Amino acid sequence: MNEKTHPSGKSENGRRITVRQLKKTPGLTAPSIVRAVRAAAGEQPIHAVSVIVTDDATLAALHGCFLEDPSPTDVMAFDMSGPETPTGAIDGEIVVSADAAVRMGRELSVEARQEVLRYVIHGMLHLCGRQDATPAQRRRMRRDEDRILEEIGRTGREQGRPASRVRRGTDRAGQPSKRRRRG
Numbered sequence: 001m002n003e004k005t006h007p008s009g010k011s012e013n014g015r016r017i018t019v020r021q022l023k024k025t026p027g028l029t030a031p032s033i034v035r036a037v038r039a040a041a042g043e044q045p046i047h048a049v050s051v052i053v054t055d056d057a058t059l060a061a062l063h064g065c066f067l068e069d070p071s072p073t074d075v076m077a078f079d080m081s082g083p084e085t086p087t088g089a090i091d092g093e094i095v096v097s098a099d100a101a102v103r104m105g106r107e108l109s110v111e112a113r114q115e116v117l118r119y120v121i122h123g124m125l126h127l128c129g130r131q132d133a134t135p136a137q138r139r140r141m142r143r144d145e146d147r148i149l150e151e152i153g154r155t156g157r158e159q160g161r162p163a164s165r166v167r168r169g170t171d172r173a174g175q176p177s178k179r180r181r182r183g
Contacts, residue, residue, distance in 0.1 A: 006032030022054045023098040028113035030132065032152075036117045039148045047089035048080070049127070051120055053083035066151040074100035094123035114149070121148050
């Protein structure tokens, strides 16, 4: 496994956004992950956020340990808030499967790095308090993911590449795709 730590993603209040890429994804950089975290947080202050990009086996172990479901999943977010966390600030950890991103990227005809960024954004939205338990909540979450991906792509921060061409939840013909729920 290749490990890189990128702690330079200081938020406006001086706190850290840390990225560890234990599983490499072509074209994915720590600064692009930091930008995705900041964009998803919006105006909400960040105390500390750690993003770990790893493999299916690690996500399956975490999924089994914390949600009693040993199957692999694409992203998990953990709220790490404690007494030292300022009120309203985000303090959490996001764990993403690069393996899941490669598989889903192939299925949706998008780059794996784009899919990893979607998972990071999804995890951050959960840390910001968003839920996706109902169909309406899932649609809102998906719209927000698309908007944030478009926003960071449009500003040229993602090597000038546009957000995913295939709308999440549909196949290339625009028909609903079969997707499992995120954990």
